[in-house]
Amino acid sequence: MRRPLHPAWLVLILMSLLAIMAEQLLPQAATARLLAPFSPPSWQAGWVGWLGSDDLGRSISGLLLIGLRESLLVAVGSLLLALPLGCVLGLLSAFQGTLAQAAERLTMTCQVLPRFFLAILVAAFYGATREGLILVLGLSSWPLVARLVRAETLSLLQRPWLIASRLDGVSPWRLAWRHLLPHALQPLRAAASTVFGAAVMAEAAIGFIGLGDPRYQSLGALLAQAFGLGPLLPWLACSAGGLLLGLILLVQWGLPPTDET
């Protein structure tokens, strides 16, 4: 039986489509001066002028779309790194042996790594690039996934039908793929939600302190820009912050996260 798609996912998919087509919908929004500086929001100029322009004359709606694209790219990218790594290491550490112990030790060590500080360090010393940020966030958030998968696997390994299939001589790989992973999906989804939300937050925070990828506009950088303008452009801060907030709330709504960080 298939459940209908959660409404949060419909909105998220729509947002992703808009973000992917940012360059087509509003070309050069982040770089070109498309409007007069400080234009108020209006319908007349179409999409470009919908939310007015910033102090440089860039279209705010265009900047928001590009910021959204960056948030989603970084979050999805780090998720694609963290999930497989966490799954493999979590499964591995649930079994016995030297390799399992090493995997558990590695998980416990990497778990305390201060992610945000590492991201700042890498951005400052290796260059502020989107790819670097994805790498840091992905490689530092897999321990959460691994821990949840490990806990689920440990409890699953005690179930009678799993003991039966182990006694039956099913190979460990087949056991992991056919019997363990499908059951670990529920905690995996919760972990994915947490990792995704944390990545969106981290990307914006890095942008806010001015260490984001200078080639693209981050939503956090937009907020910093808005704060610098004081009370001049209230809708810039509101729209950029609101978009960030909405994104995180939507993901939490669609996929309830875990209590752990």
Place this chain on the structure above:
Amino acid sequence: MTVSALRRLAGMLLTTWLLASAVFLLLQAAPGDPLAALGGDFQSTETRAHLAQELGLNRSLGQRYVDWLNGLAQADLGRSYAYQRPVLEVILERLPVTFAIVLPALLGAALLGVALGFFAARAPHSGVSRLTAALCLLLFAIPVYWLAHLLVQGFSLHLGWLPAQGLRDLRAMHSGAAAWLDLALHLLLPICAAGLHQLAALFLIARTRIADEMRAPHFATAIAKGLSLGHAQWRHALPQAALSLVTLLGMRFAALLTSATLVEIAFGLPGIGRLFVDAARGRDYPLVLGVFLCVLLLTLLANTLSDLLCRQLDPRLRGAQR
């Protein structure tokens, strides 16, 4: 107890050493040349050689690593390039500011969050409870720096009640109790900005966990024995829920340090978070490494403390070896 505590301590030291070494290597492998950065564009070969000699940069990577470890063992983190002072001195000077934000935020969030969760758990589906939960969800998802900005807009610019920036009022030279009051007023908004996020997280978890315990058979027994609802909650739901709350508190400490960094930047406060960002921007290798180590140690310490506290709270864990 002693043996397991010693084991924990050894594990903590091992983790610190592994991660700090990894970051040391990461910094050494970074592109760019600290000598070029320090000496400027038109340095002569002699200046360069002199600088390299002074900073020990003419030695091999292995030697530098051994030197660094040697220094660490003697609580010597090296000299900051930018401040020309020992790194430890610079960090210790900034640490109180960060603590003054983090500790009240953590304490306030824990007390208020759990207290609110305690009452909200009585009627998880009532209007007030749901409204509080929705508000907390919003507070949990809002970026800390935006919250800081909104607080400044509201309380400093609009109402004019609290100062918007810095640690002290530079125009009025207070002394004694007035100086402390001034400091507290300056720290109030940063503490709120950093703490509200944690408060929201703790409230949401406390509410769910306490409500879970209240559905358990032992709670029904307590009520059936004739205990009042408040007493039963206090004795038979809170202690069970406290365990996961304390664990969560320990694990959220890293997130709290991240919030504190952003708050320090937003309010212009001289804490270690801002020190780290400035040091990283100025390519001050020893200082960056030193602050990173400090953050790492604080995180590990918070985890260990929450573990030990859990052990105190739960007699079942006391006998366990790990």
